[in-house]
Amino acid sequence: MRVELIVNGTERFADDVWPGESLLFTLRERLGLPGTKNACEQGECGSCTVLLDGLPVCACLVAAPQAAGRDVVTVEGLAVEDQLDPVQEAFVETGAVQCGFCTPGLVVMVADLIRRTPTANDAEVREALAGNLCRCTGYEKILDAVRLAAARVAS
Amino acid sequence: MVSRSTHDHKPLIYEVRGGVGESPVRPDGTLKVKGEFAYASDLWLDDALFGVTLRSPHPRARITGIDISGALEIPGVYAVLTHADVPGTKHYGLDHSDQPVLAIDEVRYEGEPVAVLAATDPHTARRAVGRIVVSYEELEPLTDARQAVFDSSVPPIHPDGNVVRNQPIRHGDPDTATAEVVVTAEYEVGMQDQAFLGPESGLAVPAADGGVDLYIATQWLHVDRSQIAACLGLPEEKVRLTLAGVGGAFGAREDLSMQVHACLLALHTGRPVRMMYGREESFFGHVHRHPAWMRYEHGATRDGKLVYVKATIVLDGGAYASTTKAVVGNAASLGAGPYEVPHVSIDAYGARTNNPPCGAMRGFGAVQACFGYESQMDALAEKLGLDPVEFRARNAVSQGSYLPTGQVIDSPAPLAEMLRKAAATPMPAARSTMELGELPGGYGNTTHGEGVRRGVGFGVGIKNICFSEGFDDYSTATVRLELVAGEPVATVHTAAAEVGQGLVTLQGQIVRTELGVEAVTIRPADTSVGSAGSTSASRQSYMSGGAVKAACEAVRAQVATLVGRAEPDIQLTGGKVVSATTGVVADLADVLADGAVEETAVFRHRPTVPLDPFTGQGDSHVQLALCVHRAIVDVDVELGLVKVVELAAVQDVGRIMNRESLEGQIHGGTAQGLGLALMEEIQVTDGRIRNPSFTDYLIPTILDMPPMRLEILEYADPHAPYGLRGAGEPPTLSSTPAIVAAVRAATGLPLRRIPIRPEHITQQ
Numbered sequence: 001m002r003v004e005l006i007v008n009g010t011e012r013f014a015d016d017v018w019p020g021e022s023l024l025f026t027l028r029e030r031l032g033l034p035g036t037k038n039a040c041e042q043g044e045c046g047s048c049t050v051l052l053d054g055l056p057v058c059a060c061l062v063a064a065p066q067a068a069g070r071d072v073v074t075v076e077g078l079a080v081e082d083q084l085d086p087v088q089e090a091f092v093e094t095g096a097v098q099c100g101f102c103t104p105g106l107v108v109m110v111a112d113l114i115r116r117t118p119t120a121n122d123a124e125v126r127e128a129l130a131g132n133l134c135r136c137t138g139y140e141k142i143l144d145a146v147r148l149a150a151a152r153v154a155s
Numbered sequence: 156m157v158s159r160s161t162h163d164h165k166p167l168i169y170e171v172r173g174g175v176g177e178s179p180v181r182p183d184g185t186l187k188v189k190g191e192f193a194y195a196s197d198l199w200l201d202d203a204l205f206g207v208t209l210r211s212p213h214p215r216a217r218i219t220g221i222d223i224s225g226a227l228e229i230p231g232v233y234a235v236l237t238h239a240d241v242p243g244t245k246h247y248g249l250d251h252s253d254q255p256v257l258a259i260d261e262v263r264y265e266g267e268p269v270a271v272l273a274a275t276d277p278h279t280a281r282r283a284v285g286r287i288v289v290s291y292e293e294l295e296p297l298t299d300a301r302q303a304v305f306d307s308s309v310p311p312i313h314p315d316g317n318v319v320r321n322q323p324i325r326h327g328d329p330d331t332a333t334a335e336v337v338v339t340a341e342y343e344v345g346m347q348d349q350a351f352l353g354p355e356s357g358l359a360v361p362a363a364d365g366g367v368d369l370y371i372a373t374q375w376l377h378v379d380r381s382q383i384a385a386c387l388g389l390p391e392e393k394v395r396l397t398l399a400g401v402g403g404a405f406g407a408r409e410d411l412s413m414q415v416h417a418c419l420l421a422l423h424t425g426r427p428v429r430m431m432y433g434r435e436e437s438f439f440g441h442v443h444r445h446p447a448w449m450r451y452e453h454g455a456t457r458d459g460k461l462v463y464v465k466a467t468i469v470l471d472g473g474a475y476a477s478t479t480k481a482v483v484g485n486a487a488s489l490g491a492g493p494y495e496v497p498h499v500s501i502d503a504y505g506a507r508t509n510n511p512p513c514g515a516m517r518g519f520g521a522v523q524a525c526f527g528y529e530s531q532m533d534a535l536a537e538k539l540g541l542d543p544v545e546f547r548a549r550n551a552v553s554q555g556s557y558l559p560t561g562q563v564i565d566s567p568a569p570l571a572e573m574l575r576k577a578a579a580t581p582m583p584a585a586r587s588t589m590e591l592g593e594l595p596g597g598y599g600n601t602t603h604g605e606g607v608r609r610g611v612g613f614g615v616g617i618k619n620i621c622f623s624e625g626f627d628d629y630s631t632a633t634v635r636l637e638l639v640a641g642e643p644v645a646t647v648h649t650a651a652a653e654v655g656q657g658l659v660t661l662q663g664q665i666v667r668t669e670l671g672v673e674a675v676t677i678r679p680a681d682t683s684v685g686s687a688g689s690t691s692a693s694r695q696s697y698m699s700g701g702a703v704k705a706a707c708e709a710v711r712a713q714v715a716t717l718v719g720r721a722e723p724d725i726q727l728t729g730g731k732v733v734s735a736t737t738g739v740v741a742d743l744a745d746v747l748a749d750g751a752v753e754e755t756a757v758f759r760h761r762p763t764v765p766l767d768p769f770t771g772q773g774d775s776h777v778q779l780a781l782c783v784h785r786a787i788v789d790v791d792v793e794l795g796l797v798k799v800v801e802l803a804a805v806q807d808v809g810r811i812m813n814r815e816s817l818e819g820q821i822h823g824g825t826a827q828g829l830g831l832a833l834m835e836e837i838q839v840t841d842g843r844i845r846n847p848s849f850t851d852y853l854i855p856t857i858l859d860m861p862p863m864r865l866e867i868l869e870y871a872d873p874h875a876p877y878g879l880r881g882a883g884e885p886p887t888l889s890s891t892p893a894i895v896a897a898v899r900a901a902t903g904l905p906l907r908r909i910p911i912r913p914e915h916i917t918q919q
């Protein structure tokens with residue numbers, strides 16, 4: 001089947017989509033957007049986080065046809081040309097990126113968190129990011145990145 | 156070439172700014188935050204097929220027939236291959252070639268690859284693989300490692316027998332040694348998974364010369380290549396590997412996974428083949444940390460000096476040898492810990508069973524032993540009525556101490572100081588709020604503080620850095636200095652695998668420091684340059700850092716010759732050639748005007764020797780590294796839930812090369828140690844994995860990790876480049892026993908098995 005949707009502000013369509021196919025698969029395999037990562041396809045790791053009509057979701061848990069006609073923002077849609085989103089900038093600067101496989105999901109999640117709750121304290125940040133696994137960093141520098149990005153956005 | 160990959164417009168050539176000791180931002184960071192970094196699972200070609208693996212559903216069975224006809228009938232299927240289609244050597248292995256590329260007549264673990272298949276797309280491939288019919292005659296699996304080692308009546312499950320290695324250590328006179336205070340206990344360590352986030356993936360492209368190009372996420376390109384080439388029956392130069400983006404490694408990419416399979420399918424079909432494991436398959440697709448059973452007996456004098464350590468350590472290597480031999484060597488040689496012990500008797504064994512194969516994981520044999528000896532140190536301290544920090548400090552090694560292998564520690568080992576620093580770290584405030592997030596059970600709202608007890612514990616670990624026991628361990632680097640648009644630019648080329656740790660940053664830092672140029676370009680790691688050795692054993696800063704430094708020195712000597720000077724007199728700084736005696740000699744740009752200067756260096760660490768097979772004596776290790784942790788936990792003793800409140804680490808790294816990356820290593824290593832202490836275990840019953848998912852195999856989330864305090868010491872190792880000490884593994888050792896000690900302190904329970912489960916706390 002054909003699925004039409006808006007990805008990072010552009011109307012896109014994919015053909016031959018299976019009814020049970022995940023949005024993650026469609027983005028990565030059919031729309032040439034591999035930035036969103038597949039680390040489990042079980043809804044457990046958050047690596048595939050995208051915004052669906054402005055809400056963070058695990059793209060591996062959304063059937064592609066469910067996203068038809070809706071607005072999807074992926075990690076590729078955060079930076080404007082070469083201007084990184086403040087969250088992306090903060091992740092690079094604080095050392096929150098090691099292997100980086102968790103990073104696309106995290107920066108989408110954190111960008112949403114900061115927009116929604118600009119003054120989130122550490123406990124709230126931890127709660128909000130509890131669904132995003134990172135195996136490399138122990139999360140310390142991810143917290144640093146969130147604090148830095150939040151401060152920059154606020155100022 | 157991957158000409159139509161999604162990322163062909165982004166060559167993986169990085170620029171690095173900042174010298175040794177600084178923390179420049181990682182050159183691949185921007186690509187990674189934009190989602191533009193090409194991981195192995197992101198590569199594709201328009202005409203690429205998708206490869207999948209059929210795996211054994213049984214831990215042990217005879218294969219009585221394989222019928223592939225049903226799969227071949229499915230439109231879109233291009234090849235179905237079994238062991239009969241492996242043209243070269245049919246077995247591979249890092250240390251010992253005992254593992255079949257595809258099972259031959261028998262399967263020895265659940266998940267063993269039996270056949271591989273290539274089809275036009277993942278859906279078709281997965282559907283088709285279900286149509287391959289394999290007939291099995293199930294056999295009784297051997298699943299008890301101690302039985303495999305000690306019960307000689309058990310028939311071998313592999314032609315090479317059920318014991319991969321038995322390594323004794325005999326030091327002093329352990330047979331007659333007696334002590335006033337003795338503690339004896341048995342300990343168990345569950346099977347931990349590396350759980351990198353980027354599952355095994357790669358793209359194999361058949362080449363016009365009959366060879367193959369493989370784009371792969373791995374830890375050691377050249378050792379992959381030699382194994383792949385042998386299995387394909389090709390000369391090594393026809394098997395070319397390029398490192399694709401690696402989503403973490405931690406040891407799980409030391410052994411081959413889909414490498415030979417993808418190449419076989421590509422060569423067979425004449426089409427590029429992608430393979431990409433899902434999370435469940437990944438649990439079956441790589442080796443894990445060896446589970447361990449250990450019996451320790453420690454004797455000490457009443458005033459707190461260790462007299463003897465006697466230990467038996469059995470490590471379950473599962474169905475194939477992998478790196479079990481070296482893991483046993485580590486557990487044996489480091490099995491008494493970083494303490495001075497006059498009499499030592501250790502017997503370490505690596506078993507072959509029908510459990511999942513085990514091999515490398517961060518800490519590599521030293522982790523399991525560390526849980527044993529540190530638990531014993533706490534038990535002894537308690538029996539002696541001594542403070543656990545003081546008791547450890549009294550027995551701590553220092554420079555000049557002997558290991559039980561007879562090896563003298565010949566560089567700084569400031570363990571007593573590290574222990575005191577860890578103990579003196581300010582304590583976090585007592586829990587003052589009823590903030591649920593700070594309580595065990597968190598927002599599960601399981602307690603408001605009732606039944607919650609706090610505990611503090613310490614742990615110490617010692618890890619060998621670089622490859623031990625006589626291994627010819629080296630790394631190669633090529634450095635080129637040339638003019639680009641009138642400016643001197645350096646280019647570094649190595650085959651060293653960047654797996655997330657920040658080696659690309661470090662290579663650039665070294666070149667900037669050694670050659671005094673602003674712009675450094677790091678070429679993609681591939682097999683067109685000599686081997687860099689493995690990204691494991693915390694060795695790459697030392698080894699590939701050493702190779703890059705040596706190549707820079709050779710380039711500098713060349714430049715010195717070009718200006719008619721002797722090398723020791725010449726430095727390159729700020730784009731100038733500077734003599735120590737006469738000042739600026741020339742502009743580097745002028746010297747390079749006549750052409751580029753390029754040098755290749757091979758760096759080797761000092762030689763080591765294998766442990767004596769009967770006494771375990773020998774200078775087997777290159778370098779030793781220490782880390783100390785203090786853990787503070789809150790335990791809900793009624794529900795068995797643990798909240799780690801804070802972790803403080805003190806580590807000696809010799810020289811801080813890049814503080815930000817270093818801290819990231821200590822944080823990440825500490826987190827994996829927390830996982831082993833409290834939650835991570837592949838649960839295996841009768842040889843079958845019961846929890847191959849992130850739903851049931853839990854790794855620490857941001858809610859599980861506490862704030863961490865780090866204190867980093869720099870006591871230079873005179874034998875190492877820049878005085879540095881490998882740093883990635885030691886924190887993984889010490890955080891586990893520190894956390895367990897803290898839970899013991901909170902509960903009063905002995906807790907001799909990790910990971911600790913809630914029922915271990917509530918049912919005792």
Ligand code: FES
Nearest residue numbers: 041043045046060
């Ligand atoms: S890939 Fe979707 S949650 Fe892990």
Ligand code: FES
Nearest residue numbers: 100102134135136
């Ligand atoms: S940086 Fe590797 S998983 Fe987070």
